[in-house]
Amino acid sequence: RSPDHHLLDEATRVSELARELQDSASALISRTWNEEQGLRQRALALESDLRRLQSSLASAFKSPSFDHRCAEKVEEEMFRAKFLLSDGDVASLLPSKDHGRFLKMFLGPVNVRATRKEVRLKVKEEYNSYRDRTAFLFLLFPSMLLFLRSWIWKGCFPALPVQLYQAWLLFLYTSLALRENILRVNGSDIRPWWVYHHYCAMLMALISITWEIKGQPDCASKQKGVQLFLVWAIMQGIAMLLQNRYQRQRLYTRIALGKAKRMDVVWGETAGVEGQLWLLCPILFILQGFEAYVGMLLLRTAFVGVVSEWQVVACGALLVLMAVGNFANTVQTLMVKSRF
Amino acid sequence: RSPDHHLLDEATRVSELARELQDSASALISRTWNEEQGLRQRALALESDLRRLQSSLASAFKSPSFDHRCAEKVEEEMFRAKFLLSDGDVASLLPSKDHGRFLKMFLGPVNVRATRKEVRLKVKEEYNSYRDRTAFLFLLFPSMLLFLRSWIWKGCFPALPVQLYQAWLLFLYTSLALRENILRVNGSDIRPWWVYHHYCAMLMALISITWEIKGQPDCASKQKGVQLFLVWAIMQGIAMLLQNRYQRQRLYTRIALGKAKRMDVVWGETAGVEGQLWLLCPILFILQGFEAYVGMLLLRTAFVGVVSEWQVVACGALLVLMAVGNFANTVQTLMVKSRF
Ligand SMILES: CC(C)(COP(=O)(O)OP(=O)(O)OC[C@H]1O[C@@H](n2cnc3c(N)ncnc32)[C@H](O)[C@@H]1OP(=O)(O)O)[C@@H](O)C(=O)NCCC(=O)NCCS
Ligand SMILES: CC(C)(COP(=O)(O)OP(=O)(O)OC[C@H]1O[C@@H](n2cnc3c(N)ncnc32)[C@H](O)[C@@H]1OP(=O)(O)O)[C@@H](O)C(=O)NCCC(=O)NCCS
Numbered sequence: 001r002s003p004d005h006h007l008l009d010e011a012t013r014v015s016e017l018a019r020e021l022q023d024s025a026s027a028l029i030s031r032t033w034n035e036e037q038g039l040r041q042r043a044l045a046l047e048s049d050l051r052r053l054q055s056s057l058a059s060a061f062k063s064p065s066f067d068h069r070c071a072e073k074v075e076e077e078m079f080r081a082k083f084l085l086s087d088g089d090v091a092s093l094l095p096s097k098d099h100g101r102f103l104k105m106f107l108g109p110v111n112v113r114a115t116r117k118e119v120r121l122k123v124k125e126e127y128n129s130y131r132d133r134t135a136f137l138f139l140l141f142p143s144m145l146l147f148l149r150s151w152i153w154k155g156c157f158p159a160l161p162v163q164l165y166q167a168w169l170l171f172l173y174t175s176l177a178l179r180e181n182i183l184r185v186n187g188s189d190i191r192p193w194w195v196y197h198h199y200c201a202m203l204m205a206l207i208s209i210t211w212e213i214k215g216q217p218d219c220a221s222k223q224k225g226v227q228l229f230l231v232w233a234i235m236q237g238i239a240m241l242l243q244n245r246y247q248r249q250r251l252y253t254r255i256a257l258g259k260a261k262r263m264d265v266v267w268g269e270t271a272g273v274e275g276q277l278w279l280l281c282p283i284l285f286i287l288q289g290f291e292a293y294v295g296m297l298l299l300r301t302a303f304v305g306v307v308s309e310w311q312v313v314a315c316g317a318l319l320v321l322m323a324v325g326n327f328a329n330t331v332q333t334l335m336v337k338s339r340f
Numbered sequence: 341r342s343p344d345h346h347l348l349d350e351a352t353r354v355s356e357l358a359r360e361l362q363d364s365a366s367a368l369i370s371r372t373w374n375e376e377q378g379l380r381q382r383a384l385a386l387e388s389d390l391r392r393l394q395s396s397l398a399s400a401f402k403s404p405s406f407d408h409r410c411a412e413k414v415e416e417e418m419f420r421a422k423f424l425l426s427d428g429d430v431a432s433l434l435p436s437k438d439h440g441r442f443l444k445m446f447l448g449p450v451n452v453r454a455t456r457k458e459v460r461l462k463v464k465e466e467y468n469s470y471r472d473r474t475a476f477l478f479l480l481f482p483s484m485l486l487f488l489r490s491w492i493w494k495g496c497f498p499a500l501p502v503q504l505y506q507a508w509l510l511f512l513y514t515s516l517a518l519r520e521n522i523l524r525v526n527g528s529d530i531r532p533w534w535v536y537h538h539y540c541a542m543l544m545a546l547i548s549i550t551w552e553i554k555g556q557p558d559c560a561s562k563q564k565g566v567q568l569f570l571v572w573a574i575m576q577g578i579a580m581l582l583q584n585r586y587q588r589q590r591l592y593t594r595i596a597l598g599k600a601k602r603m604d605v606v607w608g609e610t611a612g613v614e615g616q617l618w619l620l621c622p623i624l625f626i627l628q629g630f631e632a633y634v635g636m637l638l639l640r641t642a643f644v645g646v647v648s649e650w651q652v653v654a655c656g657a658l659l660v661l662m663a664v665g666n667f668a669n670t671v672q673t674l675m676v677k678s679r680f
Contacts, residue, residue, distance in 0.1 A: 004410045007396060011417035014389050018421035018428075021382050025429040028379065029455055032372050039368065042361050049354050056347060070344045077351035081358035088358075089365040106515045108466050110452050110522050111459070115369055119451070126448050160650075163550050174514070175446045182450050209549050210503050310500075 036093050103181045112182045120186045128248045138237030141165050142230040155220050159213035170205035173198050193329040204318045211311040224301045225312045232294045239287045246276050288327045295319030376433050443521045452522045460526045468588050478577030481505050482570040495560050499553035510545035533669040544658045551651040564641045565652045572634045579627045586616050628667045635659030
């Protein structure tokens with residue numbers, strides 16, 4: 001046969017292979033779907049069993065002859081079952097109820113839940129390394145602005161660089177908020193506040209963009225607000241760096257122990273990073289205090305009257321709110337941890 | 341046995357069931373993963389076969405004795421194989437190379453590709469209905485601002501409502517750009533330009549937020565830029581409504597025909613919506629012309645000197661760029677379609 005026909009044979013073979021592959025893939029997808037449906041059904045049945053049991057238990061508690069040691073055992077078994085349903089491999093097959101309004105608003109009804117645990121851990125690691133990368137920029141940008149202000153711009157910020165920086169902040173916080181929501185969907189136990197905190201920060205970045213950067217004359221006092229904002233940003237960068245170091249190490253410990261889930265928090269904690277937490281927290285508290293102070297200063301500059309834009313007031317109020325929330329949630333985290 | 345012990349038995353049973361369910365789920369996940377790996381391997385081998393064939397074909401073309409009818413057949417078979425690999429069910433199992441920088445920047449390395457075709461179609465439908473909902477707001481907001489300006493605000497926009505509107509625009513375009521990128525990952529054939537177009541629009545919204553809304557005296561001429569921007573937005577709303585109507589109907593036709601993929605475009609087209617396209621396009625061209633005109637006016641207001649902020653120039657230039665790009669891509673789409 002001629003070489004041309006050889007080519008044609010080869011092409012026919014490849015196209016045939018492709019068709020077979022397509023058939024196998026489509027069979028696999030529909031078979032997997034059916035098996036998943038079966039598991040889903042079983043999980044739903046189990047969930048309703050659990051609900052029934054819960055109410056039986058509640059009414060049993062009311063009877064005077066009720067054996068409390070027995071009740072404890074019942075609760076333990078139920079906890080175990082619930083834990084498997086919410087954090088085990090089944091969970092990834094269940095319709096995830098909690099994609100959250102924020103993700104829906106930005107992405108629509110797309111599924112961002114990874115089925116395999118390895119992928120979920122990879123997403124978490126990438127989140128951590130993203131935060132590392134941004135923490136440096138977080139220190140660099142505002143420091144540079146403040147530096148250039150005194151060395152080149154003669155005490156007066158030009159509007160464009162500051163606004164570019166603020167736009168970057170807006171992007172950054174949006175992306176952090178999206179990523180954290182995705183982590184939650186993938187089973188992270190991140191406290192809701194840390195996500196709300198980033199919504200507040202997004203709002204603040206947006207407001208600060210509309211904030212008019214006034215020029216000469218007397219810009220030093222008119223730009224007090226911007227300057228304070230930048231100082232806060234530098235602090236935020238420091239907090240992020242410290243927090244990242246601690247959380248990355250914690251994740252590695254947990255992965256190394258092969259236990260990256262809530263029930264094992266105590267393991268991760270005792271295994272070397274607990275000490276770091278007690279070092280980190282005082283620094284965090286100081287930074288949070290400073291955050292509140294900057295917020296107050298912003299409020300004061302607005303009320304004393306040098307700068308009287310509503311943006312300054314709003315940013316000040318948001319900063320105070322974030323400081324209080326951060327403080328309360330750090331304390332709560334510590335309390336939960338020390339209870340173990 | 342006492343009722344307490346009955347409860348305990350029940351709880352033990354449920355917890356046992358949960359454990360079994362967990363085991364089945366974890367087995368299913370790892371088995372599916374292994375089978376997917378197998379298919380992936382086969383797909384990769386096929387891809388390299390295709391590459392090899394491609395180069396053999398290229399060198400065969402150089403020989404004078406080459407049979408061109410045969411080459412055509414070879415190319416046809418190869419096209420078929422490539423199509424299955426890129427658009428068939430295998431595609432959803434292959435590592436998706438094209439998540440794109442934009443999605444990675446905002447979401448990190450998370451997989452947004454749906455495995456099942458039904459889900460992919462649902463995402464598309466939701467995107468269409470999202471656009472419908474926003475198209476109305478798109479008409480409503482700027483019309484209201486323009487209306488209030490002449491009836492209540494006496495010819496002078498206050499800054500806050502306009503900035504709120506611009507912030508909404510920024511959110512909207514970001515979310516559209518994210519959703520379109522997700523659609524692309526899920527196999528939509530949307531032209532890259534329509535996505536870039538939304539990046540430009542995001543940039544424009546961001547720039548317009550920093551754009552200072554000047555007040556009295558003589559705000560009518562100082563606010564010329566804002567006013568033109570709003571007029572453009574209304575036009576954009578009209579274009580969106582028309583386009584949505586056509587594209588929704590098109591999607592339905594394609595779903596009804598059970599063929600929602602590229603190769604079958606011609607089917608969707610001839611089946612009733614082609615007429616609509618020839619009605620839609622002249623309107624789109626007029627709107628695009630108007631878009632360029634508004635861009636020019638913005639550039640002129642900046643250069644003639646009433647408003648001399650860089651934001652006005654940048655928005656004008658972006659508008660002209662978008663108009664040209666939209667026009668070129670609409671024409672190209674029409675050309676591709678009429679070739680069938
Ligand atoms: C207090 C703190 C160190 C505790 O961290 P932790 O030990 O990881 O806390 P938890 O055990 O409650 O963590 C539960 C989950 O939430 C995550 N998490 C906790 N705090 C987080 C934060 N601030 N941002 C993002 N994720 C956070 C953890 O990574 C963990 O995720 P996982 O379930 O996927 O593994 C941490 O919350 C923190 O640094 N907070 C202070 C932040 C702050 O105040 N910044 C501004 C200062 S100006
Ligand atoms: C010209 C036009 C009507 C063609 O639409 P179409 O027939 O769907 O075009 P195609 O066949 O090339 O579509 C291919 C894919 O891209 C999508 N698509 C096309 N244009 C799109 C757009 N502007 N935005 C989002 N998606 C678009 C289609 O939905 C289709 O998706 P699918 O593969 O998932 O089914 C459309 O692109 C359009 O309306 N463009 C003009 C927009 C404009 O100029 N607006 C501003 C005016 S001021």
